[in-house]
Amino acid sequence: MKKVKKVLVTATNYSKYCAPGKKLLMDYGCEIIENPYQRPLQFEELKDLTGDADGVIGGVESWNEELYKLSPNLKGIARFGVGVDNIDLKGARDHGITVTNCPGVNAPAVAEQTVSLMLCLTRQIPCLYNAVREGRWDRTMSHELRSRTVGLLGFGAIARNVAKRLMGFEPRVIAYDKYPDYRQAEQYGVELVSMEEVLRNSDIISLHLPANEETRHIINEKTISGMKDGVLLVNTARGSLVDEAALAEALRSGKAGGIGTDVFEQEPADLTNPLFSFPQYIATPHTSAETFENCEETSLVTAKALIDIFEGRVPENKLEV
Numbered sequence: 001m002k003k004v005k006k007v008l009v010t011a012t013n014y015s016k017y018c019a020p021g022k023k024l025l026m027d028y029g030c031e032i033i034e035n036p037y038q039r040p041l042q043f044e045e046l047k048d049l050t051g052d053a054d055g056v057i058g059g060v061e062s063w064n065e066e067l068y069k070l071s072p073n074l075k076g077i078a079r080f081g082v083g084v085d086n087i088d089l090k091g092a093r094d095h096g097i098t099v100t101n102c103p104g105v106n107a108p109a110v111a112e113q114t115v116s117l118m119l120c121l122t123r124q125i126p127c128l129y130n131a132v133r134e135g136r137w138d139r140t141m142s143h144e145l146r147s148r149t150v151g152l153l154g155f156g157a158i159a160r161n162v163a164k165r166l167m168g169f170e171p172r173v174i175a176y177d178k179y180p181d182y183r184q185a186e187q188y189g190v191e192l193v194s195m196e197e198v199l200r201n202s203d204i205i206s207l208h209l210p211a212n213e214e215t216r217h218i219i220n221e222k223t224i225s226g227m228k229d230g231v232l233l234v235n236t237a238r239g240s241l242v243d244e245a246a247l248a249e250a251l252r253s254g255k256a257g258g259i260g261t262d263v264f265e266q267e268p269a270d271l272t273n274p275l276f277s278f279p280q281y282i283a284t285p286h287t288s289a290e291t292f293e294n295c296e297e298t299s300l301v302t303a304k305a306l307i308d309i310f311e312g313r314v315p316e317n318k319l320e321v
């Protein structure tokens with residue numbers, strides 16, 4: 001008889017919204033252990049849960065050598081998303097653990113939230129809502145996106161979905177990517193330029209890069225000084241891409257006209273962070289990918305990846321180190 005596989009799910013929102021993937025795993029004969037907290041797990045919590053897991057459907061918690069040693073049965077980590085900056089991939093390989101992610105699956109959801117943040121900033125919707133509630137009939141003027149230049153840093157799956165969704169608003173869209181794909185850029189009506197040109201020419205800059213040593217604090221005092229006065233910044237990628245102290249200074253000096261973020265250097269967000277004192281700073285709690293549609297699709301991709309691993313097949317979305 002086939003041994004029951006234990007699957008630890010650390011990704012949040014799984015129990016309610018991931019029925020298709022959950023069913024696939026249960027039909028295969030898996031026992032599912034879910035994240036008892038609706039937040040990223042800490043090491044101490046993980047180590048108590050991972051001991052006899054054969055597979056993990058992972059969120060943004062950290063996976064490292066110490067945890068791999070405490071997880072002798074672990075054969076696969078299926079990342080419930082794209083970013084794998086939280087997973088020691090070499091360590092996983094050395095312990096015979098296959099890691100997969102879900103490239104492109106949550107891109108429509110994240111792009112939609114990115115464009116929503118852009119619109120909130122350009123049309124100043126949160127500030128104006130507060131004004132109405134406080135009895136100020138503040139008929140502030142705004143720009144339309146059709147007169148703006150939007151600059152994308154990174155032109156991968158999410159950035160392309162942003163460009164596609166922006167088309168109807170008719171801005172000029174420029175982008176920088178270390179590995180430029182000119183055919184894709186043409187398809188989405190985007191001009192590929194240098195990073196300096198994105199910084200210098202954009203009214204709105206949106207970040208769509210992976211988090212790694214090279215991209216850490218890519219938005220800092222120096223790069224901000226190369227931006228237009230009054231620039232609007234949107235970050236739905238990772239908190240580590242920005243130096244939050246430099247962002248606060250940019251808002252204080254007026255160099256930045258507004259900042260919209262879904263991600264933070266520390267999550268959950270630290271409310272003592274000076275950024276929260278600026279009304280032009282708007283934030284969501286890492287929810288860009290939290291849509292019903294994405295959760296269902298991602299649950300299927302992650303379930304299929306783990307079943308492939310349990311069956312000894314190489315999943316198509318296996319990450320190479």
Ligand SMILES: NC(=O)c1ccc[n+]([C@@H]2O[C@H](COP(=O)([O-])OP(=O)(O)OC[C@H]3O[C@@H](n4cnc5c(N)ncnc54)[C@H](O)[C@@H]3O)[C@@H](O)[C@H]2O)c1
Binds near residue numbers: 214238288
């Ligand atoms: N807020 C959320 O919920 C959420 C959801 C999904 C993804 N993300 C984050 O967004 C990031 C981007 O996601 P994606 O699906 O577009 O990934 P992707 O891999 O499709 O795109 C990333 C792009 O960045 C480019 N790139 C890599 N390093 C670069 C560098 N140093 N300089 C310039 N370009 C570089 C790559 O060539 C690629 O085109 C993910 O890595 C993840 O961290 C956040």
Ligand SMILES: O=C(O)[C@H](O)COP(=O)(O)O
Binds near residue numbers: 060
């Ligand atoms: O990298 C990602 O895809 C996002 O951060 C979404 O991951 P989460 O749903 O686990 O936050």
